[in-house]
Amino acid sequence: MIQKLVNILLVEDDEVDVMNVKRAFTKNNIKNELFVAGNGVEALDMLRSSIIPLPRIIILDINMPKMNGIEFLKIIREDENLKNISVFVMTTSNEDSDKINAYNLNVAGYILKPLSFEKFINSVATLKNFWSLCEM
Amino acid sequence: MVAANILIVDNCKIFIENTVNAFSQIGIKSTLCFAENDSKAWSMLHGKNKLLPLPKIMLIDINAEGINGIDLINKIRFDFELKSILIFVVSNIDDVEKKCDALNLNIAGYMHKPSEKGEIVAFFSILNDYWNSIEFSR
Structure with missing residues (x-):
């Protein structure tokens, strides 16, 4: 489906993982603009201060300093301007409690980092193939 | 992917038939259940005749006549047992207002509804790959 490329925000504290996402985007020819925040607090600042154009997609890590992924999700789901953003969790956490909390906050998918x-x-x-089906 | 029920809310016989065929062609193991409108779907999710196990995935044609999809998603989102269901919305009508409402209810994806047999197989093939790549809670 041909559509405008939406912006993506990656919320991730591990620099190696950030690099891996960027490399995987390049390898898969994903041309969407990718912004990066190092934790939930930084991501909220970026989203609320209009430092970046509002993303349609957030890729979210769970275990991060200052504000973890679940706390961040709770806040954006209660924010009228941010609540409709599609969130994809990408984490090393295989804890059932994290999966339950994330799906209760209606993430579009919970992906274990390979x-x-x-x-x-x-x-x-x-993910790219799935996004190509979706109208954002 | 967990071998769970997948509930499809749609009343187009051809789409349902093609979906059943696509699932068997692709080899999707989940049990497919169908509801022809939102109130039938609700009775399959709630009350003494509900599906067990409850579906973890739903697909709703939001603009089909006789299906009040937004109302159904709204009820699901406010139900403690159901609110975590992954809901995929399909439509072949461009309705900006409903799309906005659906996205505000945190659906997992709003997609153009495929109509040709081949298109339907390709569509569910991509969705199935996606469902297999994500984790579900136990």
């Missing part, structure tokens, strides 16, 4: 970069590229390819 250990190898090859698998990571495939995960991002699957």
Whole structure:
């Protein structure tokens, strides 16, 4: 489906993971503009101060300093301007409590970070195909 | 993916038939359930005749005649047992207001409804890959 490329915000504290997402985007020819915040507090600042254009998609880590992913999700779901953003969790946390909390806050998907970069590229390819079906 | 029920809310016989065929062609193991309108869907989710296990995935044609999709999603989102269901919305009508309402209710995706057989197989193939790539709670 041909549509305007939406902006994506990655909320991730680990610099290696940020680099991996950027590389996986390049490998999969994903041309959407990608903004990065290092934790929930920084992401909220970016979203509320209009430092960046409002993203339609957020890729969210769970375990982060200052404000974790679940706390961040709770806040944006209660914010009239931010609540409709599609959120995809991408984390190493395999805890059932994190999955339950994330789905109760209506994330569009909970993805476990694959250990190898090859698998990571495939995960991002699957996401890209899914996004291509969606009207944002 | 967990072998759970998938509930499709739609009343187009051809789409339902093509969906059943696509699921079997792709080899999707989940049990497919259908409801022809929002009140039938609600009775499959709630009360003494509800589906067990409850579906983790739903697909709703939001603009089909006789289906009040927004009302259904709204009820699901306010129900403690149901609010975590992943809801995918399909439509072949461009209705900006309903799309906005659906996105505000945090659906997992708003998608153009495929109509040709081949298109439907390709559509569910992508969705199935996506469902297989994400984690569900136990």
